Amino acid sequence: MRKDPFKPAARVAGQKQDVWSIVNEAAASSKVSDVVNMGQGFFGYNPPQFVIDAAKGALDRVECNQYSPTKGRPRLKKALADAYSPFFGRTLDPEKEVTITTGANEGMLSAFMGFVEPGDEVIVFEPFFDQYIHNIQMPGGKVVYVPLHPPEKGATQTTSAGDWSINMDELKAVINDKTRMIVLNTPHNPIGKVFTRDELQAIGDLCVEHNIIILSDEVYDRLYYTPFTRMATLSPEIANLTLTVGSGGKNFYCTGWRVGWLIGPEHLIQPVSAAHTRICYSSVSPLQEATAIGFEEADKHGFWDETKAEMRGKIDRFVAIFDELNLPYSDPEGGYFVLVNMSKVKLPEDYPFPDHVASRPRDFKLSYFIIKELGVAAIPPTEFFTDDNAHIVQDWLRFAICKNDDVLDKAKDRLRGLKKYMH
Numbered sequence: 001m002r003k004d005p006f007k008p009a010a011r012v013a014g015q016k017q018d019v020w021s022i023v024n025e026a027a028a029s030s031k032v033s034d035v036v037n038m039g040q041g042f043f044g045y046n047p048p049q050f051v052i053d054a055a056k057g058a059l060d061r062v063e064c065n066q067y068s069p070t071k072g073r074p075r076l077k078k079a080l081a082d083a084y085s086p087f088f089g090r091t092l093d094p095e096k097e098v099t100i101t102t103g104a105n106e107g108m109l110s111a112f113m114g115f116v117e118p119g120d121e122v123i124v125f126e127p128f129f130d131q132y133i134h135n136i137q138m139p140g141g142k143v144v145y146v147p148l149h150p151p152e153k154g155a156t157q158t159t160s161a162g163d164w165s166i167n168m169d170e171l172k173a174v175i176n177d178k179t180r181m182i183v184l185n186t187p188h189n190p191i192g193k194v195f196t197r198d199e200l201q202a203i204g205d206l207c208v209e210h211n212i213i214i215l216s217d218e219v220y221d222r223l224y225y226t227p228f229t230r231m232a233t234l235s236p237e238i239a240n241l242t243l244t245v246g247s248g249g250k251n252f253y254c255t256g257w258r259v260g261w262l263i264g265p266e267h268l269i270q271p272v273s274a275a276h277t278r279i280c281y282s283s284v285s286p287l288q289e290a291t292a293i294g295f296e297e298a299d300k301h302g303f304w305d306e307t308k309a310e311m312r313g314k315i316d317r318f319v320a321i322f323d324e325l326n327l328p329y330s331d332p333e334g335g336y337f338v339l340v341n342m343s344k345v346k347l348p349e350d351y352p353f354p355d356h357v358a359s360r361p362r363d364f365k366l367s368y369f370i371i372k373e374l375g376v377a378a379i380p381p382t383e384f385f386t387d388d389n390a391h392i393v394q395d396w397l398r399f400a401i402c403k404n405d406d407v408l409d410k411a412k413d414r415l416r417g418l419k420k421y422m423h
């Protein structure tokens with residue numbers, strides 16, 4: 001008989017308590033009863049009415065409540081091809097170059113499942129969206145990390161998120177015969193950096209030289225406050241290697257709908273679809289239909305301009321508190337996360353941190369302390385780094401600003417309480 005029939009497989013048996021449960025646990029025991037949650041990147045408000053109406057309408061239709069084709073509903077693939085062809089500068093074939101997935105996340109898992117063999121290496125920049133790591137490891141891939149470096153003056157003055165930089169020599173040094181894929185994220189979570197055309201070109205050229213597939217995670221593609229370049233548009237050679245990832249949840253404020261997609265050349269899309277078929281067969285039908293209608297009608301409603309202006313407005317509204325407190329932050333060029341440098345905040349030396357927080361880098365203590373004492377939850381970004389490079393962000397916290405204005409104002413009021421701990 002097996003010794004321990006309930007021993008989980010190594011791929012799911014994480015050693016550390018994950019950041020989300022640490023934050024939620026601290027929130028449950030905060031001195032403040034209604035903790036303002038600016039930790040996780042879910043929206044504090046509903047999708048636009050035309051998208052909600054589309055979802056309600058889809059539920060009334062028999063065919064929308066049954067299985068969708070494994071590669072996605074034809075209407076959504078067409079809506080995406082129509083919406084993205086102008087950006088890509090060519091006519092996308094909805095049947096061959098678009099595939100629908102259960103959120104961007106399952107789309108990326110399908111991409112790794114579709115291409116990575118045990119022992120293959122996948123390059124990921126730190127900080128990373130945490131799901132990449134496990135998704136790469138599931139098919140036996142090895143993650144190879146390259147850090148993004150913070151701006152030199154990031155601890156003493158507010159800088160642009162664009163000032164976080166890649167050292168191309170560090171990237172070149174990790175490429176070898178086993179390198180199969182590279183993951184890129186622009187606009188970037190958690191930094192808020194939008195990679196410049198030159199940066200993308202340099203990365204893309206390297207991938208062409210070494211035949212590396214590029215997984216370009218562009219889920220925040222409608223939220224940029226500086227010119228935004230899509231990796232797949234740089235050259236036909238780069239496009240030939242690039243899978244672009246999108247998310248209906250991020251585009252239309254409905255992260256719980258789990259509708260995502262990948263766009264790319266047929267030879268890349270086909271293995272992704274094949275993996276997706278085996279993972280979950282197909283994705284939620286009525287919400288695919290609603291997402292299709294969202295894309296069909298977004299321009300008519302001026303939604304893409306509105307979403308960008310609204311989110312930038314929320315960023316400006318919220319960061320005013322850090323200007324007031326004189327705490328430097330990394331001003332986002334895209335997305336809805338703000339990284340704030342808290343090195344000026346002195347934590348009381350005798351503060352009773354629980355062991356699982358005390359043993360983690362300083363950002364975990366900052367996060368715990370601010371939740372407990374002030375009632376505002378933010379995420380410690382060392383969670384998105386390897387242990388070796390965690391020191392890079394141990395004084396920073398990440399705030400998700402995709403919340404209602406009254407929530408942002410409440411958080412600002414509470415964060416004024418930091419004054420007491422600043423010297």
Ligand SMILES: Cc1ncc(COP(=O)(O)O)c(C=O)c1O
Binds near residue numbers: 217
């Ligand atoms: C960079 C990045 N990629 C992908 C995702 C996941 O997107 P989805 O909710 O569509 O799976 C997220 C969600 O936070 C993200 O931040």
